Amino acid sequence: MHFDRSTLKKRGITWLLTLALMGGIFATSLTGCTSSDSDKPVDTLSADATADGADGAETYWEASTPEAQGMDSALLTQMYENIKSSKLDVHHVLILKNGIKVSEANYYPYAATDLHILNSVTKSFTSALIGKAIDENLIEGVEQPVMDLFNDRTIANPSAFKDSMKLKDLLTMTSGIDWSETGNYGASTDSNTQMWQSENQIQFMLDKAVTKEPGSTFYYCSGGAHLMSGILTEVTGQSEEMYATEKLFTPLGIENYKWGQDNQGNNSGSSRLFLSASDLAKFGELYRNKGKWNGEQLLPEAWVDASTQNLYDTPNGPSSQSGYGYQWWMNPFGGYSARGFGGQFLYVVPDLDLVVVFMGSMGSTFFAPDRLMTEYVLPAVNGDAPLPENKVAQEALWAMQQSVLEAPAATDVPALNDAAKAMTGQIFTVENGDKIGVDFVDGSSEATLHWTTDGETYDVPVGLDDVYRFSPCSGFYLKGYTSNVGFTGKWTTDRTFIVTVCPTDGDATYTLALTYNNGTLKSTFRSNLTGR
Numbered sequence: 001m002h003f004d005r006s007t008l009k010k011r012g013i014t015w016l017l018t019l020a021l022m023g024g025i026f027a028t029s030l031t032g033c034t035s036s037d038s039d040k041p042v043d044t045l046s047a048d049a050t051a052d053g054a055d056g057a058e059t060y061w062e063a064s065t066p067e068a069q070g071m072d073s074a075l076l077t078q079m080y081e082n083i084k085s086s087k088l089d090v091h092h093v094l095i096l097k098n099g100i101k102v103s104e105a106n107y108y109p110y111a112a113t114d115l116h117i118l119n120s121v122t123k124s125f126t127s128a129l130i131g132k133a134i135d136e137n138l139i140e141g142v143e144q145p146v147m148d149l150f151n152d153r154t155i156a157n158p159s160a161f162k163d164s165m166k167l168k169d170l171l172t173m174t175s176g177i178d179w180s181e182t183g184n185y186g187a188s189t190d191s192n193t194q195m196w197q198s199e200n201q202i203q204f205m206l207d208k209a210v211t212k213e214p215g216s217t218f219y220y221c222s223g224g225a226h227l228m229s230g231i232l233t234e235v236t237g238q239s240e241e242m243y244a245t246e247k248l249f250t251p252l253g254i255e256n257y258k259w260g261q262d263n264q265g266n267n268s269g270s271s272r273l274f275l276s277a278s279d280l281a282k283f284g285e286l287y288r289n290k291g292k293w294n295g296e297q298l299l300p301e302a303w304v305d306a307s308t309q310n311l312y313d314t315p316n317g318p319s320s321q322s323g324y325g326y327q328w329w330m331n332p333f334g335g336y337s338a339r340g341f342g343g344q345f346l347y348v349v350p351d352l353d354l355v356v357v358f359m360g361s362m363g364s365t366f367f368a369p370d371r372l373m374t375e376y377v378l379p380a381v382n383g384d385a386p387l388p389e390n391k392v393a394q395e396a397l398w399a400m401q402q403s404v405l406e407a408p409a410a411t412d413v414p415a416l417n418d419a420a421k422a423m424t425g426q427i428f429t430v431e432n433g434d435k436i437g438v439d440f441v442d443g444s445s446e447a448t449l450h451w452t453t454d455g456e457t458y459d460v461p462v463g464l465d466d467v468y469r470f471s472p473c474s475g476f477y478l479k480g481y482t483s484n485v486g487f488t489g490k491w492t493t494d495r496t497f498i499v500t501v502c503p504t505d506g507d508a509t510y511t512l513a514l515t516y517n518n519g520t521l522k523s524t525f526r527s528n529l530t531g532r
Contacts, residue, residue: 001453061281069102069205071381072396082375083372097381108404122447126232129243133243135303145163145166147206149231150206177205178208181219201223201263205230227269239267254290258481282318288353309392331370341507410465416440423437424439431523448461467488469487483506486502486503498516
């Protein structure tokens with residue numbers, strides 16, 4: 001059973017899981033945070049060599065010192081120092097120059113091999129697959145009227161505007177569909193929420209009135225991207241995921257992924273794709289090389305060029321004010337990018353032969369990666385010619401990359417308080433119907449959380465020493481999928497126990513606050529990203 005809705009009742013609160021404003025079958029396990037000498041600076045590695053990533057996991061990319069690719073290690077180190085001093089919640093950073101990895105950082109507790117939700121970066125994959133379908137003559141072209149692709153359906157609110165709406169209007173977010181999407185996901189007035197709460201998401205989009213002339217006005221509309229997933233299903237006879245596996249993922253060597261679906265089994269065309277940072281970088285490299293991968297033209301060069309040019313100005317764009325193409329944003333500093341809610345960024349800067357990935361949980365600091373690119377990554381580029389090796393700077397960069405992946409030192413655990421003793425051995429039914437209990441053992445650095453919610457039961461260890469304890473949790477983020485979830489806990493008062501919950505495939509951490517009082521337990525559950 002698959003869900004891809006903007007509001008899912010999880011753990012008794014509204015989870016905003018569409019998160020498509022900026023904005024798979026396999027699940028991975030969290031790998032240990034280990035280091036390897038082979039990840040220290042080297043001049044280059046063979047393209048056929050297997051290099052250990054910063055967390056000891058195997059990585060795809062050929063590795064090099066920044067200087068060997070014409071980049072300054074010292075500026076990259078300064079970037080990581082700024083991430084730390086600015087307290088940015090970054091999960092992954094991967095920088096490629098000339099298709100070669102020059103820097104990679106995976107912040108504890110996130111590992112290089114972890115899948116991570118892409119949110120609206122997904123839209124750029126949908127665009128690529130539309131281009132592939134056109135190349136295979138499954139779609140006439142971007143001028144094809146959208147309604148012609150759904151001739152077998154009865155569609156509400158017919159109009160001349162709706163009849164004139166073309167595929168290019170969906171691609172450029174100029175469809176004219178009556179739509180309200182400002183990032184207030186979960187609100188009754190939010191169109192994206194309304195779509196995901198409907199019984200049939202594709203029919204919902206087809207039935208929406210078209211109130212403005214298509215092609216005239218840019219307005220961010222995640223529903224249009226999802227409608228394109230329905231188009232792909234119509235013309236290919238298979239889901240977007242299946243088509244992507246055949247045409248993109250398998251040729252790119254992408255084996256591990258997850259992709260949520262709507263009620264009818266259409267993959268979300270706007271969000272809900274999960275990839276590792278390394279595999280997302282492959283998609284960026286495909287576009288940097290104008291659709292070619294290992295000598296094979298996976299996407300037409302003309303499609304890549306058309307998709308990544310500024311077709312519409314976006315002075316009020318939610319993710320960039322520098323323009324929009326076919327589901328790609330223009331960068332303020334040149335090149336283009338795919339951008340997803342919470343700080344998921346795939347930058348492609350062809351003029352500098354750069355592909356850069358940021359993944360994280362950045363709500364109010366969403367545009368921080370733009371600043372990091374402008375202040376550190378771009379100035380670090382000194383052309384294609386190698387720079388003189390700077391061993392001191394390279395060692396400093398390597399040390400910085402190693403330091404961010406390390407778990408914090410375990411802290412002392414205080415003796416059990418009266419509330420912990422009273423709670424142990426009990427299961428409480430809280431206000432929203434969830435069943436919750438926490439068992440404590442005096443002198444132990446772990447407690448055990450028992451949590452039944454939304455048809456799932458989790459019996460998981462909780463670190464009391466500020467170190468996450470991880471467990472595979474079925475259906476935690478999306479029904480039908482397993483997430484690796486870390487738990488830590490701390491008493492903040494003599495009655496309130498705060499559990500920090502960290503799914504390593506997610507764009508947020510969560511707090512489960514449990515307050516015990518005279519035999520009763522109250523709970524609240526909130527996201528650090530949305531505050532809800």
